[in-house]
Amino acid sequence: MKITTLLFSFILMMQGVLAQIVPLGQPISTALTDDFNPSVSGNGKTLLYEVIYRNSNKADVMISTQTNGVWSFPQVVAGVNTQTEQLTNGGYFINHAGNIILFHSNRYKGIGGTDIWYTEKNANGAWSAPTNFAKPINSTGNEIDPSMSPDGKFLYFTLLSDKKTPNGLPCGKIMVSERLSSSTWKAPVELPGTINTGCECGGKLLSDNKTFLFSSMRPGGKGGLDFYKSTLNDDGGFTTPINYAFINTPDDDKYISIAAGGSMLYAAAPGKGKDERDIVRCKVPDDMQPEMVKLYQGVLKNAATQTAITGQITVTHIKTGTSMVYRTAADGSYSVPVLTTDDYDMGIFSAAPGFEYLSLHIATSPVKKYEEKNIEFSLKPLTKGVEIPLSALSFKDVTAIDNASQLELNRAKLLLRLNPTISFEIQAYTDQVVTDTVRHTAMDKEVLNQADSTVTYSNDFTKEEARYIYDYLVQNGTSASRLSYKGMGVNPAEQKKKYVLIVK
Known part of the structure; x- marks a missing residue:
């Protein structure tokens, strides 16, 4: 009919x-x-x-x-x-x-x-x-x-x-x-x-x-x-x-x-x-209608040659840890929908070893409407001196990290596993260092076992944070001989907290 x-x-x-x-x-x-x-x-x-x-x-x-x-x-x-x-x-x-x-x-x-x-x-x-x-x-x-x-x-x-x-x-x-x-x-x-x-x-x-x-x-x-x-x-x-x-x-x-x-x-x-x-x-x-999404689309490229490369993009729901993996097309193009109702984490990797990875945090959208985000992701080859930012990493204190930070360290672990012949230095920076000198009473000195009458405190924990990253990677399969770490204090040019891997 x-x-x-x-x-x-x-x-x-x-x-x-x-x-x-x-x-x-x-x-x-x-x-x-x-x-x-x-x-x-x-x-x-x-x-x-x-x-x-x-x-x-x-x-x-x-x-x-x-x-x-x-x-x-x-x-x-x-x-x-x-x-x-x-x-x-x-x-x-x-x-x-x-x-x-x-x-x-x-x-x-x-x-x-x-x-x-x-x-x-x-x-x-x-x-x-x-x-x-x-x-x-x-x-x-x-x-x-x-x-x-x-x-x-x-x-x-x-x-x-x-x-x-x-x-x-x-x-x-x-x-x-x-x-x-x-x-x-x-x-x-x-x-x-x-x-x-x-x-x-x-x-x-x-x-x-x-x-x-x-x-x-x-x-x-x-x-x-x-x-x-x-x-x-x-x-x-x-x-x-x-x-x-x-x-x-x-x-x-x-x-x-x-x-x-x-x-x-x-x-x-x-x-x-x-x-x-x-x-x-x-x-x-x-x-x-289906639930509202934000559509990320563009091309994955080799930053050195500006030619398209293939790879995959992993989108993870930060609260639950559930992930979806999207592979690029043969021409490097990608199309990734992300729900606007919650926070998500995005990791971008090349299909072949020898490249850095990128991270992107996607926050809950305050405006519930369809959007298209056109982004070209350029991945740098892992040559000496290349800096790979651990951009989603943050510390609650020197011994605790949140879910997004855990995902970032997992990406760093994967990078090292995919590139087993490359060594890295871990560097940690802070936005500012504050020191404070405190004069103690006789009772304070007895409790603190301090011979001097003053103690200087500092909020520079970059060495401890770099060590935390180092320990995590070593405990998860990376040879200690491939890694070193350093607390850098404040970078005067940027004055912000950041954590990076530097190709040796």
Whole structure:
């Protein structure tokens, strides 16, 4: 069953969102194509979608990028399309960073039935030949509609059953697999009964790493498959799904996409022609939006050559210590969403040894709105004299540090482990040194065992703090022969507290 434009408009009008439906128009949608299954990157600047040419019934997957609010002329994703009467591709999904495309296909050299495949953009911007995820992701059954969590740690897909919607659309149960390494995955498991009730598909985790959208045919819906929203809890469970009533129709509702901003939804809606669909965007009601994030994006570079390098960025919730790891694309670009509701710590490392690391503290945002932070991270090669700031380190006293400081020392420990032939000097500085000379009474002298009548006190604990860092690194596996430490007192040029590693 196809919903006519008039009926679709009436439904949306009754739901109070008609004025917020905006067709993307040309060059994305044209009268010559049936356009559907939009998928946007985290920053909303890359759009992937499927087309069927109405004059030939040939299908393609297209990609477009947005600059200053204008979409570029769509390009075919070369090497992915092999659509024939015998071969089927579909379920295209572009990951958060915009450098990996997932899809399902029954093409040659699969495991069996319809499998999950991927293609990745190289440093020159070209897409690789499609690669089969192989076992244990794929099986002799039919796996469709893949998606990936923003950090790339979890892969979601639908394992088809023999069930279909009244309109004949196949469905099944949504599965998830956890990444073990760059190329290995755990055996998939089905999501709990909160999500899977018998006829589900199209699950995806949004940029807040909490909001889970999927399609389901269950009691209380509007007919066929409806969109639902659930929240992924810290314990791995899901909240009771909420019907995305503002966009659902009596037809099968499948394939929507929401970027990190959270306020705009991309979908396909009936176009002007018969059996024609166009890509549209729609405002998401405030109570249906994912949690607010701040999006950090940019490029990781070699500071000496100003060329892009690959690496990883670890984001850690300071209170709980839970972490997410984001890997850069082949061209060094990164895209990292961070919730605005709490304090986080960010550590930036090169994929190859021989470079410093950087630290960034991300405080709770006082303004609860979506922001994009464009930062170029430049890492210096570890040559003699290079200074590596332990910027998140602070002392409560000379024997106690806070959670953020513990994360900083762990990064320093990792740096030394990754570069086992390099030696370092630990230097500690303070912002000011105050000395005080106190005259003691005879009783004070007896208690303090002081021969003199005066004692001089100082707040310069830089030597003790440097020793604390030294002891921690040695106790955690670094050879003492690679380290030395020094309390530097006040640096007249800066007059601030700081702790650094100096390459010897």
